[in-house]
Amino acid sequence: MPMPPLVEPVEALSSAERARTARHTSLARLGEIGQRRLAAAHVAVVGAGGLGSPVIFGLAAAGVGTLTVIDDDVVEASNLQRQVLHRLEDVGMSKADSAVRVAADLSPETVVHVRRARLNPDNARELLDGADIVIDGTDTFETREAVAAATEARGVPLVWGTVQEFDAQVTVFWSAPPAGHAPVLLRDLYPSGSVGEVPTCADVGVLGSVCLQVGALMATQAITLLTGIGEPLLGRVLVIDALSARQWEVPLRGSAVSSTRTVAAPSSEIESDAAPSAPPVPTISVEELRERLAAGTDTVVIDVREDAEVADGMIAGARHVPLRALLADPAGVVDGVGTPDRTDTPVVLVCRMGPRAERASRALHAAGIDSAVLGGGMLAWTDAYGPSDLRAGAEIRV
Incomplete structure (x- = not known):
């Protein structure tokens, strides 16, 4: 079911912003008030890579008022196949700086705060301070756990996605959702210690276009939560198989609601009665x-x-x-x-x-x-x- 919007709207949009976002304000369920909510919103994006790139594009173009982009990495040539935020001339430069350029090109009224830091358990809460919603586009599970812990402590929603090879997952975690909605946390999907050593993109590869697809979905999740329209993926995991062009949902119950958990394997295969996990390889x-x-x-x-x-x-x-x-x-x-x-x-x-x-x-x-x-x-x-x-x-x- 729809949830209350996360932010109060700004008083008014500038004439330039009204013209730029006219196709949003004509949407019956979003409208001008929804666009004013986006202008009031502050979104933290952790990672300016394969998932963070389309997220930043989508949110800046949508007119989100403030973006905090957290990334301590520099652009490499091998990033350009999927990290569309960056250009060939950016190789060797800070990834987070690309977000400033994109916002200026697409949405001059969006303010981008750059944090050139590697998020960890010690600095996570400080780096995410003030954000209405957090989007996790990182590629190591240690960082994902630190992001999740910080959002759980602050009670803000976390839009979460992962891509590997041709497969992906997208969901929303929230420790303090509105009344009538059960909390769902990262450890409900991946219990502590269950992940092990997760292969990187360098190990198994990733289709660049799938990153665009998943990043766009994550940006849309943020928009629906900020404006209070649609039905966010809290309690549901969207699973994508790009090679067969199939998407399906797996229900995910928080441990506070039920001791039965639906657990997703790191390879993006969902373990359930309907889809048993493959036998171990010798x-x-x-x-x-x-x-x-x-x-x-x-x-x-x-x-x-x-x-x-x-x-x-x-x-x-x-x-x-x-x-x-x-x-x-x-x-x-x-x-x-x-x-x-x-x-x-x-x-x-x-x-x-x-x-x-x-x-x-x-x-x-x-x-x-x-x-x-x-x-x-x-x-x-x-x-x-x-x-x-x-x-x-x-x-x-x-």
Whole structure:
């Protein structure tokens, strides 16, 4: 159900702002009073990256009066595929500074406060002070927990989203919602200690356009909460599968309401009676794999990283098959290996940390081929043995 608006409206819009936001004020449920509420609002955006970029674009264009942008990072060339706030000439510059330029270009009356700091449990409450709503666009779970704790303590809503590969989740957490609405917190979705090591975009990749889609949804959630229109995602998790163009909702109950929680896995797969989690993928330790190779035991090692990654070296004797090629033809990739009418040579899959190798292993399993994943990936291998066991990463087509 709709909720009361978070902010009182400003007394009036300037003539320039009325002209700029005319298509908003003509919306029956938003109208001029809703636009004046946006002008009065203060939104804190944590992270000016893949999700923060479209959020900042959306809120500045919508006419939000004050934005606080918190980010201590600088722009890198690899950011530009998804972090559309930034331009090629911004490489090496502060990400937060891009928000100032965007607001000036789109909404001159929006005030942007830049905080070039890494949010942590010690400074979170200070950095978020004064915000009517907080939007979390960060990419580490430690920071997400710090943001959530600060918003819970202040009782302000937290719009939350995450993207990995082609999948995403969006929801709203709020420790002190209006009467008639139950509190829902981050730990209701991800209980403390349940996440483990979450792979980064560098590990598994992310489709840039999905970041735009999710960031736009997050900006819309903020607008509905600020103006008191629509039905925010409090108590619901929106799950997006971009490759199948499907979206669905999973109900999420706060622990204060029910001891039964719907828990989302870090890979964006929702655990529920209707969608059981996939069985664990077998793993092999770096020590065991090295012993096998040193003893000359028949083992097929397949490295599923990209060309640029293997250029720094692969495990000696490994075959290079990028993940995309393996997924396109799982059975053909390991011809002569692993099925009843083939040899029983074990297959070990390797990537940087493990998530891509797990995905490859599931694809092989579906094709009737058993395999294991190198636990910890190449990072664990090089930590244990250094680069001496690596050779130049020439690609081997199979």
